[in-house]
Amino acid sequence: MRQRAAVLCGAAVIAAGAFAAVPAEAGAPLPANPPRAAGIDWKACGTADYPALQCASLTVPLDHARPGGKRITLALSRVPHTAKTYQGPLLVNPGGPGGSGLTLAGFVASSLPKEVAARYDVIGFDPRGVGRSEPALDCRPGHFDAVRPDSVPSSPAVEQANLTRAKSFAQACGKKYADVLPHIDTVDAARDVDAIRAALGSEKINYFGYSYGTYLGAVYAKLYPERVRRLVLDSVVDPADVWYDANLNQDHAFNDRHRAFLAWIAKNHSAYGLGTDPERIEAAWYAMRTALAKSPAGGRVGAAELEDTFVPGGYYNGYWPYLAEAFAAYVNDGNTGPLVEAYENFGAQDASDDNGYSVYTSVQCRDARWPRDWDRWREDNWDAHGKAPFMTWHNAWYNAPCAFWPTDSRQPVDVANQQLPPALILQATGDAATPYEGGVTMHRLLRGSSLVVEEGGGNHGITLSGNACLDGHLAAYLTDGTVPRGDGEADAVCATLPDPKPLESKAASTSSRGSTLHGLLGFRG
Secondary structure (H helix, E strand, O other): OHHHHHHHOOOOOOOOOOOOOEOOOOOOOEOOOOOOOOOOOOEEOOOOOOOOOEEEEEEEEOOOOOOOOOEEEEEEEEEOOOOOOEOOEEEEEOOOOOOOOHHHHHHHHHHOOHHHHOOOEEEEEEOOOOOOOEOOOOOOOOOOOOOOOOOOOOOHHHHHHHHHHHHHHHHHHHHHOOOOHHHOOHHHHHHHHHHHHHHHOOOOEEEEEEOHHHHHHHHHHHHOHHHEEEEEEEOOOOOOOOOHHHHHHHHHHHHHHHHHHHHHHHHOHHHHOOOOOHHHHHHHHHHHHHHHHHOOEOOOEOHHHHHHHHOHHHHOHHHHHHHHHHHHHHHHHOOOHHHHHHHHHHHOOOHHHHHHHHHHHHHHHHHOOOOOOHHHHHHHHHHHHHHOOOOHHHHHHHHHHHHHOOOOOOOOOOOOEOOOOOOEEEEEOOOOOOOHHHHHHHHHHEOOOEEEEEEOOOOOOOOOOOOHHHHHHHHHHHHHOOEOOOOOOOOEEEEOOOOOOOOOOOOOOOOOHHHHHHHHHOOOO
């Protein structure tokens, strides 16, 4: 799903104004010839897009409290440094939890300015349970096969059908991975990051995380503050809301973002013919949803699958023109073909998505306590649905296995930290997946950090996506530790990029760094 979406979509690359910054103290460059990474045997695994990519694996304890016990394997990737001035390893993570970071290393290395990337070994990794790491979790293959029950539990029978699915998924995970699940969580993943650091032979790491990767980075920094050299957090999880409240907050933010999409359609009536009144367009969207609940398009796209298809538009506006065309074809012409195609490109789940979801639930359910009383879920989600109907129940069922999870839960990590070098935090004001308040909270908790805000932006994952202002701050920080300093809530503000334009033709450009990045980040956390 993520790869298909990345191939399809493009976004404009337009420079934004730069803002002044002042240098901050940062670690000095490391020796030009770092110690050989003991225990890591790198082999070439380059692709057409990333020819310098190398791959390796590393074994780590399943239980870090029992280093002599069972071991698991982490898959690693690397783009090695080429400059004489070496700044150490830069570990990158795309979020999730459950996202693969192997290709992200190639993307980051090729998207940073050449003179910046050349000074780092850019290291990607599949966290425990993910992708090419072993074991790779897949609790219940085909869990998202079409057509699923309507996500809105409008009757006891519909609610029970969704509850049965959630319970079945949790039970399947417990049965297949009973010995593994107690160790699939953010703290264990952070200890894996330190194992990677040690195997690389580096005293300190640089870290660059998107989305959930910001929380992983903050947890690592809390556990090992003396081992952090630089820390970049893009699109930040609110560490005060892990994880039940975070998902309820997402519902309202995604509803706002979906309405922004509908308003964009209204502004482009000449392209889509759906009118100029966003409220009427919204009514048409929900009428489409009601119709599909009764008669799925192509026997594939019911109400739940429609939500699967349109939720990605809340992450990245580069998908809007494709979603709008499918919406318009259905409403104006009764043509289901473009809608089914959009579902296949943006919503349909494959084996890698099954793996990602298995890790997502395993981490989130283990990281923090979730209500075990379904009455609480029902009350909270009906309340949210009344204000934010677009994604509330879809999101509730996505997380519902946590109500029945077969392991107990940890306490969330207090990531407040006064021992770090200055961290760089980047956040869009209209981000739906990790709302703006999370960036502000993380900025407050990490003493000495700097917050750069994309004003008016609504995408999730904002650096290396074409905004020259944001990318300038990132490059300055990775060059010598420079961070901006300001007097307000944010230390620097960057203007957002313009919204996309409707597709002029089927042959419209489908290539940009923005679409590539968002294909790698996926559509959850």
